[in-house]
Amino acid sequence: MSEYDKVRPGKLVLKGEKQKGKKRKHKHKKQEDVPKIDQDAIEHGNWWKATKFDDLNGAVAIEFGKHTYVRALDNGLFTLGAPHDEGDGPAPEEILTAVPINERQLALKSGYNKYLRVEKDGKVTGRSDAIGAMEQWEPVFQEGKLALQGSNECFLSLDDDDNVVADDKKASEKNMVQIRSQTTKEVNPMKDVPVEEQGSLAQIEVNYIKKFQKFQDKRMRINPNDKKELDKAKVDGTLHETLLDRRSKMKADRYCK
Template sequence: MSEYERVRGGKLKLKGESDKPKKRKRKEKKISKTPLVDKDAQSHGNWWKTTKVEEITGSVAIEFGSRTYVKALDNGLFTLGAPHDEGEGPSPEEILTAVMISEKKVAFKSGYDKYLRVEKDGTVTGRSDAIGAMEQWEPVFQEGKLALQGYNDCFLSVDPDDDAIIARTKKAGPEEMVTIRSHITREINPLKDVPTEEQGDIKQIEVNYVKKFQKFQDKRLRISKEDTKELEKAKQEGAFHEALLDRRSKMKADRYCK
């Protein structure tokens, strides 16, 4: 039998195949990087809606209503441009350059290289070569809405008689609500304010916290095998972290659990 065993030699060997056992390669989990789509920006030619003062810089457009923008005229006045189709951005004469002056105030320059200001009669013009007190605007954000306040404490609006751009009303109502759209490149990251441990699905979050708090005597992760439905329920009820700690304590895998 011993000679037979030597001849049989086990499994078939192919030419060039090594006798050394093959190491199994770990398959890395592919993280889905599905880009976040801003449908509102897409419908405006990829001009996105600003939501805070520091975003109002570079190329911008001031929108009244839906896809109608403040338009510069060659005589230094401004009017409301014609409505654009869905998916279309503002025209060149409707594009302004925003300049941050302070944490609260900005200035706007037209395509004619002149700064917007409010005249004594409340008319908005673009004839200034430099930024002074009259060329400064304060974006006022409140409850997801925006109004632009001029140096005269009046808000930007449209004259209903001739579509001229004015600032004559000291109280911001529906007619004074605007949207300032930007075209500068931005990185959309919905998780930027979410702690690293909180990123991922329920299972991944539990693994993240185990890695953070586990006592690594044997360098092996101890993950609860209980159903994660209880964790999902706890998250909805606001007791997510307590539930995670309870699961880790049952596994005796947390340095804060006795």
Template sequence: MSEYDAYKPGKLRLKGEKSKSKKRKHKSKHQSEEKPQIDSDSIKHGNWWKISKIEDITGAVAIEFGSHVYVKALDNGLFTLGAPHNEGEGPSPEEILTGVYISERKVAFKSGYDKYLRVDKSGIVTGRSDAIGPMEQWELVLEDGKMALLGWNECFVSADDEDSIIAKSKRAGSEQFLTIRSHTFKEVNNLKDVPEEEQANLKQIEINYVKKFQKFQDKRLRLCSEAKKDLKKAKQDGYLHEALLDRRSKMKADRYCK
């Protein structure tokens, strides 16, 4: 087990914070019968969905710069940009933070080493604090669909030329724009109603079902070589399973094919 995995998140030490009970909202019969919408952006990021409001910054979150590149915690209390991930992958364990919603303007973040993030006097983002104080609080700035994080020093978070995470710019530009992703409320995207095999692009969906129903003992994939353009229409019209079965039957690769 790595040093990172040895740390276990503890209780928050923010004084004066009161837990808020959440009222359950009952869906109407009409709502429950609606066809679930698949969040393609979330699927491309391993089912980590894009946060658009500050109250969603709670639980497991990751800070993304660019595309599929996340802020990574180091064992010395500093942060850097991790290696780019492939499409369909989520962040690595060292890239997962715990978000803490404080108020309508403020949040805090805790690393996997059980330390809170702050900006030091030289503008370097560190994770060495044991509790949340004024310097561990961050302001989420949202404007025109863009997102940035403002530290206590009135500077925005970004990465420098060496990929170290800093907060030194008084203005937010392209280098300061980021995305915060969450893995906490997966049901927001209605993915709980979507079969696991279908939480991917069409190519991967077909592979998933071939693996599930193939009858060959050698377990080698037999995929239909015909174009997949008809699958997109089949998915939109609600007969994707029939279309996939038809393609598998042409390869004699399904246990249910005659």
């Protein structure tokens, strides 16, 4: 299995008894101050369960049942691996790479650097060097469950010999899987901030000018007054009004007469 050499695979807070005397004030500690622990991920070697399409990027493992994962074989076929102990993650041969293609579909690459596809007989193989129509998969999330649909519009499952196939037109309980990831979840602090309000105050003013200026002579008109008033306006919560006032003095804003 030398090919797999390339695969890159706080203290627990418990609710205590009621405190007496001076320590009673701790009873009112906010619930959100207690760190949330993903017990399910801990039981799977810190591989957390994907619950939406955006979670599927990078190293993943497909779990059937509990602690058993799809395993790549050196002949290009896939089977169900041996059960793992609680607390252990998938083995290197059970780690795939998810490659998003669009907002609904992705490709899956094995540790042998081959893409997964469904053959005419329904068997899942990993022998493709590139992503084509046959190498596209669609994760279907519904009511907390997940099924993986292949290019033949059939869902991933196991046959009687635990070989991985995709030959069911309708998804039932045997088609339900968990796709687990170890990729760090990134939190974007600017996710809920409008594009126009990202950057320095000077850049924010330029952003709004570009958005609202009429540009009749194709020249950008920026108010030359001291930008310190923008700092004060941001503190006072009147930034938008101040920006509008600065644009109106230049008589170039489409909403100012």
